[in-house]
Amino acid sequence: MSLLKIRNLSVEFSTASGPFRAVDQVDVDVEAGEILAIVGESGSGKSVSMLATMGLLPWTATITADEMSFDGQDLRELSGRARRRIIGKDLSMIFQEPMSSLNPCFTTGFQITEALRQHTDLNRSQRKDRAVELMEMVGIPDPSRRLKAFPHQLSGGMNQRVMIAMAIACRPRLLIADEPTTALDVTIQAQILDLLTGLQKETGMGLILITHDMGVVAETAERVAVQYAGQKVEDQPVADLFATPHHPYTSALLAALPERATERRLATIPGVVPGQHDRPEGCLFSPRCQYADERCRTVPPPVQPAPIGRARCHYPLNVPAGEEVA
Amino acid sequence: MSQPIVLAENLGRDYEVGGGLFSKPGIVRAVTETSFSIEAGKTLAVVGESGCGKSTLARLVTLIEEPTAGHLRIGDTEATPENWKKLRTDVQIVFQDPYGSLNLRQKVGAMLEEPLKINRPEMSKAERQAKGREMMRLVGLREEHYDRYPHMFSGGQRQRIAIARALMLEPKLLVLDEPVSALDLSIQSQILNLLLDLQERLQLAYLFISHDLSVVRHVADDVVVMYLGRPVETGPKDEVFDAPRHPYTKALLSATPRAEPGGGRQRIKLQGELPSPLNVPPGCPFAPRCWKAEDICRSDRPRLEGQPHPAACHFPEA
Ligand SMILES: Nc1ncnc2c1ncn2[C@@H]1O[C@H](COP(=O)(O)OP(=O)(O)OP(=O)(O)O)[C@@H](O)[C@H]1O
Ligand SMILES: Nc1ncnc2c1ncn2[C@@H]1O[C@H](COP(=O)(O)OP(=O)(O)O)[C@@H](O)[C@H]1O
Ligand code: SF4
Ligand code: SF4
Ligand SMILES: [Mg+2]
Ligand SMILES: [Mg+2]
Numbered sequence: 001m002s003l004l005k006i007r008n009l010s011v012e013f014s015t016a017s018g019p020f021r022a023v024d025q026v027d028v029d030v031e032a033g034e035i036l037a038i039v040g041e042s043g044s045g046k047s048v049s050m051l052a053t054m055g056l057l058p059w060t061a062t063i064t065a066d067e068m069s070f071d072g073q074d075l076r077e078l079s080g081r082a083r084r085r086i087i088g089k090d091l092s093m094i095f096q097e098p099m100s101s102l103n104p105c106f107t108t109g110f111q112i113t114e115a116l117r118q119h120t121d122l123n124r125s126q127r128k129d130r131a132v133e134l135m136e137m138v139g140i141p142d143p144s145r146r147l148k149a150f151p152h153q154l155s156g157g158m159n160q161r162v163m164i165a166m167a168i169a170c171r172p173r174l175l176i177a178d179e180p181t182t183a184l185d186v187t188i189q190a191q192i193l194d195l196l197t198g199l200q201k202e203t204g205m206g207l208i209l210i211t212h213d214m215g216v217v218a219e220t221a222e223r224v225a226v227q228y229a230g231q232k233v234e235d236q237p238v239a240d241l242f243a244t245p246h247h248p249y250t251s252a253l254l255a256a257l258p259e260r261a262t263e264r265r266l267a268t269i270p271g272v273v274p275g276q277h278d279r280p281e282g283c284l285f286s287p288r289c290q291y292a293d294e295r296c297r298t299v300p301p302p303v304q305p306a307p308i309g310r311a312r313c314h315y316p317l318n319v320p321a322g323e324e325v326a
Numbered sequence: 327m328s329q330p331i332v333l334a335e336n337l338g339r340d341y342e343v344g345g346g347l348f349s350k351p352g353i354v355r356a357v358t359e360t361s362f363s364i365e366a367g368k369t370l371a372v373v374g375e376s377g378c379g380k381s382t383l384a385r386l387v388t389l390i391e392e393p394t395a396g397h398l399r400i401g402d403t404e405a406t407p408e409n410w411k412k413l414r415t416d417v418q419i420v421f422q423d424p425y426g427s428l429n430l431r432q433k434v435g436a437m438l439e440e441p442l443k444i445n446r447p448e449m450s451k452a453e454r455q456a457k458g459r460e461m462m463r464l465v466g467l468r469e470e471h472y473d474r475y476p477h478m479f480s481g482g483q484r485q486r487i488a489i490a491r492a493l494m495l496e497p498k499l500l501v502l503d504e505p506v507s508a509l510d511l512s513i514q515s516q517i518l519n520l521l522l523d524l525q526e527r528l529q530l531a532y533l534f535i536s537h538d539l540s541v542v543r544h545v546a547d548d549v550v551v552m553y554l555g556r557p558v559e560t561g562p563k564d565e566v567f568d569a570p571r572h573p574y575t576k577a578l579l580s581a582t583p584r585a586e587p588g589g590g591r592q593r594i595k596l597q598g599e600l601p602s603p604l605n606v607p608p609g610c611p612f613a614p615r616c617w618k619a620e621d622i623c624r625s626d627r628p629r630l631e632g633q634p635h636p637a638a639c640h641f642p643e644a
Contacts, residue, residue, distance in 0.1 A: 041510040042481070141598060185375035185537065187596050190581040194593070212510065215540070215583030238587045256515040257585050258544035264522060266515035266544070272480050 003174050003206045004030045004053070004091075007067040011045070011052050014060050020276045022048045022061075024230040027310075030174065033204045035197065037217045037238070040227030041273060046210045047096060049227075050176050054093055055083060070174070089119040092172035094163050096179045096210075101163065102151040108135075108162045109147030112169055119170040134165040137199075139191050157184050164192065168199060174206040175199075181216065193220055214257055218242060226250050229273050229284040236309040244318040246309035249285050251317055283314065291315055302326045330363035331401065331498045331531040332387060332417075337361065338395030339382050343604070352604040356382040358555045359396070359630075362548075366498065367525060369532040371546035371563070373539060373578070377600060379555040380535045384503045387533055388419040401498065415445050418492035420485070422504035427488055428476045434487055435472040438462070441494045457494065465490040465520060482513030486520065493524070501533045506541060518545060539582045543567055551575045554603060554611040561635025571637035574612050610640065 011023035023045040030036050038046045052063050053075065068075045070091055078086070095101040103111060112134060113127040122130060135143035138161040151159050160183060167175060177196060181189035197220060200207045209220060217224055217238065224241045226234040226249065234247040245251040254260060255267035271288040274280060283301045286292040296314055304311045307323050319325060339357045357379040364370045372380050385391045386398065389410045398405040400413045421427040429437060438458035442449055449457075459469045465486040476484055485505065492500060502521070506514040518541065524530060536542050542549060542563075549566045551559040551574065559572040570576045580594040596615045601607060610628050613619040618641050630638040 041512065186539075186581040186583075187375065187577060189583075190593050191595070193583075194595075213583065214511070214585040218585045218587040219583045219589065242585070242587050253511055254585075256511050258515070258518070258540045259585050261544055265519050268516045268519060269512035272482070272513075 001072060002029045002069075003032045003034075003071055004028060004208075005067060005069050006049075006053065006065060009049060009052060009063070009065040009068065011048050011057065012062045012064075014062070015276070017276060021279075022230055023052065026227075026230075026232045027235075028053075028208075028225070028232075030206045030208060032173065032206050033200070035200060035207045035209060035220060035222045037209045037211060037221030037224045038227060039210075039212060039214065039217055039224060041212065043229075043273060044227040045230040046227055047178055050093065050178060050208065050210065054087060054091065054176070056093075085119075088115065089170045090173045091176075092167045092170070092174070093176040094167045094178060094180045096182075102159055104151050107148055107150055108154070112147070112162070112166050115166050115169045130169070131165075134169055135162075137168075138162075138165045138195060140165075157188050160184060161192065164195070171203055172205055174208070176208045176210070178210045179212070180209070182211070182213070189216075196220075214254070215259075226253070229279070231284060231312055232310070233285070233312045234309045235306075241309070246304065246311040246316040246318055247285075247313050248289050248291055248315075248317060250309075250311075252288075252290075283312075285313075328365055329402065330365050332533070333363045333399040334387070334396065335361050335398075336396035337383070337386060337393050337398060339379075339386055339391065340394045354603045355555050355606065356603065357386065357393075360550075360552075360557050361396075362550055362557075362560065364499065364531040364533060364548075366531055367529045368547045369525070369534050369545055371534045371536060371542040371549045372552060373536060373542055373549060374552035375537065375578075375600060377554075377603060378552040380552060381503055382555075383552075384419060384501045384533065384535055387499070388417050388501050389414060390419075415495040416497050417499045417501065418495065418497040419501040419503065420488050420492050420505050422507050428484060430476050433473050433475055434462070434467075434479075435459075437476075437487065438491055438494055441491065445495055461490045461494060464493070464524070466516075480513070482509055482516060485509060485513075485517055489517075489520065489524070493528075496528075497530070499531045499533065501535070503535045504537070505534075507536065507538065514541070521545070539567075539579065540584075551578065554600065554606050556611065556638065557630060558612065558639070559635070559637040560630070565635050569634075569643075571632065571635070571642040572612075572639050573616050573618055573643065575637075576643060577615075610638070612639075 006028040009023055009026045013020045013022055026049050040046050051057050109131055112131040116122055116127045116130055131147055132143045135146060140146050140158060140161050181192050196207060211217060221238045224236060224238050225232050228249050234250045245254060252269045258266060269288050274284060280286050282298045283296045286296040301312050301314045304316050304326050308316045308319055337357060337360045341354045341356055343354050344351045362370055372383060374380060386393050389405060392407055400416050403409050403413055405413055435458055438461055439454040442454045459472060462469050467483060467486050506517050509517060525532060534545055546563045549563050550557045553574050559566060559575045570579055577594045577596050598615050601614060607614055609625050610623040613623040622640055628638045628640045630636045632642060
């Protein structure tokens with residue numbers, strides 16, 4: 001059974017200029033002990049889909065789904081209390097902007113021990129010890145002193161690590177990490193990624209890693225979901241995704257990597273992601289796709305079966321011999 | 327060898343800081359003993375972690391700030407403040423943040439014409455406009471958007487506007503401070519191609535600042551690796567990437583994730599993090615994090631020297 005199972009999730013925001021669909025018919029599955037990466041350009045709905053799962057979107061958001069379950073429990077039907085018992089303990093998230101999710105008025109030590117007080121039955125001194133242990137785990141030097149510091153007294157990298165310490169404090173079964181290393185230097189990023197994957201191996205937790213860095217994906221993830229304009233357009237094991245992308249968008253994205261350049265000019269994807277008012281009728285990628293035809297422009301593409309990477313495309317690439325295209 | 331567009335010798339910039347409630351006054355050596363030159367049509371990349379002095383170096387070269395040590399020459403003119411006005415048109419800068427670096431209340435056209443208004447008062451309005459429109463075409467924007475405001479453009483288009491604006495005075499040197507870091511992959515490749523095109527056509531020299539080593543590898547001719555305000559290794563791109571001599575360069579390269587799954591590489595794990603710039607250790611500044619450090623590293627500062635390209639290390643990699 002999947003640890004997290006989401007079917008047909010859509011999120012619509014009501015905005016001054018009309019409704020805006022930020023997430024569109026997305027499916028997510030994560031098993032215990034699995035690392036799933038969600039990649040996609042800015043605004044493709046990565047954060048919003050996970051915030052919807054956590055129940056953390058503002059009231060302007062309308063969430064619809066056929067199923068949203070964590071460990072077999074329907075996340076939509078939970079009472080406030082039952083939800084609080086799960087969220088922050090079994091299901092935990094590291095947010096994209098550390099400064100906006102740490103409370104500036106409390107010391108880091110207080111914020112970590114408070115999470116422990118709410119979700120565990122450790123006593124005071126055990127909580128303190130665990131806080132020090134967590135700070136050490138995330139590589140914060142001189143933890144006892146750092147526990148007395150307020151967020152503004154620490155660097156961005158330090159605060160990001162405090163966030164991670166808080167998120168893993170109660171040994172979550174699923175950790176959602178939203179761009180956990182984007183603001184950090186590569187040497188610190190390497191430490192944090194090793195920390196997260198080490199934890200995941202040790203404790204068997206599931207890990208969802210949201211990122212736009214294909215290098216991080218390649219080196220960290222087991223499976224990859226690619227998002228475009230609110231939709232999941234492909235879902236494959238990491239090695240297969242890089243070797244044989246099935247969706248033209250994935251393929252174009254990989255070709256644009258400077259590392260893959262075969263000449264001085266890089267491959268580009270013409271145009272931009274569609275906005276609120278110019279969403280195409282058929283395939284959302286059709287205005288930028290080199291393979292687009294009339295059918296693509298008018299008929300929304302089906303989702304292909306798993307051997308074709310669940311590609312949302314009429315004409316998927318690299319179809320394995322003998323596979324039937326939907 | 328042709329004359330370099332820019333020549334920096336032992337450039338340095340100190341800042342006095344602190345003396346507030348919580349800290350003793352001190353001196354931050356943001357940039358120290360930094361030398362380089364760039365020829366027309368060439369790209370020098372500056373890499374290193376945040377706080378290593380990249381942006382400070384950019385401000386010195388762009389004549390926004392005066393160095394506190396060493397000297398800088400642009401073309402054949404010494405870049406001392408009395409010459410700044412004359413040199414200002416030769417050097418322009420493009421910043422990382424396409425949102426923050428543009429005046430949101432100004433139309434694109436007015437924004438492009440402004441540098442001409444200030445620096446070329448002899449030009450007529452029609453001439454300025456013609457030049458602005460030509461520049462929009464050059465960077466791949468539509469001329470009919472001349473009267474739009476920046477918020478009507480995407481991030482990539484705004485970065486094109488910033489580049490167009492920087493080119494209005496026909497500079498010889500463009501300082502690019504993380505020009506693609508805020509952009510998505512598909513837009514990043516468009517902007518990098520644009521920069522390469524412009525360089526070929528206009529023989530621009532680039533000082534390209536970036537923390538993204540795969541981008542640097544693609545665009546640079548030469549590379550300077552900085553650590554705590556000092557260059558620790560410098561040389562032709564291929565040499566530095568394929569045979570790094572300084573342990574820090576090696577660590578930086580090994581920490582950079584590669585977009586090839588299943589590499590199974592062993593990363594070098596660095597201890598600790600950057601020391602406070604107020605508190606640079608004596609000897610080699612990298613010693614507290616270096617796995618090869620010995621006593622001499624903690625007492626004597628290594629000089630930037632050696633073959634095939636210079637590295638500041640007592641025990642450089644073979
Ligand atoms: N509260 C909101 N009201 C209206 N629109 C919103 C709101 N929150 C997010 N959006 C929009 O939803 C879309 C998806 O946003 P989301 O934050 O999920 O993007 P993302 O994929 O995480 O991007 P990034 O890589 O930049 O973090 C964007 O177009 C965003 O502007
Ligand atoms: N105006 C200033 N006053 C005091 N310190 C500064 C100032 N500008 C930069 N610094 C310090 O100089 C060092 C180098 O900064 P910077 O050039 O911005 O680094 P980078 O661009 O490589 O991240 C940092 O320690 C920074 O805090
Ligand atoms: S459906 Fe058509 S336009 Fe869309 S990605 Fe596939 S080939 Fe391209
Ligand atoms: S001088 Fe010593 S401490 Fe510094 S980089 Fe070389 S080996 Fe390491
Ligand atoms: Mg996001
Ligand atoms: Mg900077």
